[in-house]
Amino acid sequence: MDSFIIDAHIHLDMYTQEEQTEIIKSLKRHHVSSLISVSNNLASSISNLRLAERCSAVKPAFGFHPEQEIPNDNDIADLIQFIDSNLDRAIAVGEVGLPYYKRQENSNLMVKPYIELLELFIRKAKEWNKPIVLHAVYDDATIACDLLEKYSITNAQFHWFKGDKPTMERMSQNGYFISITPDVMYEREINQLVNKYPITHMMVETDGPWQFAGPFINQLTHPKMIHKSIKQIATIKKMPLPDVQEQLYVNTSQFFHLKNDK
Known part of the structure; x- marks a missing residue:
């Protein structure tokens, strides 16, 4: 039987209403205790708040995704x-974070x-005493680290992180968390990251509705995919699966200050 899991990064508001209903109704069946549903902007934040009011398993985060046009002062x-x-x-x-992919296009x-x-x-x-969820990959991760260090923030999650070894070591030393997506099943770069980063500062996520290849090709991205990710992490780390399941669950629960809903 699969252990309970937490999807540490999903855009639930970006699914269709039918897909949202399907995912929410199936959470218990797939042993998913919580979804950290991140936001892209104000409208997205409002939608995630409404989803959280509809389902207690949805835990909303509010922010502005950087891979879009910068908002004006009033919108901010x-x-x-x-x-x-x-x-x-x-x-x-x-x-929140920096527009790495948008900058590749422009x-x-x-x-x-x-x-x-x-x-x-x-x-x-820092003022609100809330964890921060970051979109900061490759060279942008260095800038994010500079800012986090400037404000003495350690409760930071770099979702779907990609970057060089010095940045990864800096993040690890600072106690920052990373979250691993289902592409750990087929991406060498992510496998190498999992091998090197401490399991004590790791989570698992889907970043849904982003779709994946490999064993997940043409499938609706669902939090249940995380069970396979965890098994792959255990294989890479050469650790017993129950130990990895428990460590990742505890990591995420403590980072987001979640109650134990197992």
């Missing part, structure tokens, strides 16, 4: 006000406004 102020007004429901600040993209916005969210996360 409205989002900050919304988070401030709903702090009791916010499990974390996120998803080399002339001005990065400074995104860095300033990320710094604002980091500063507010």
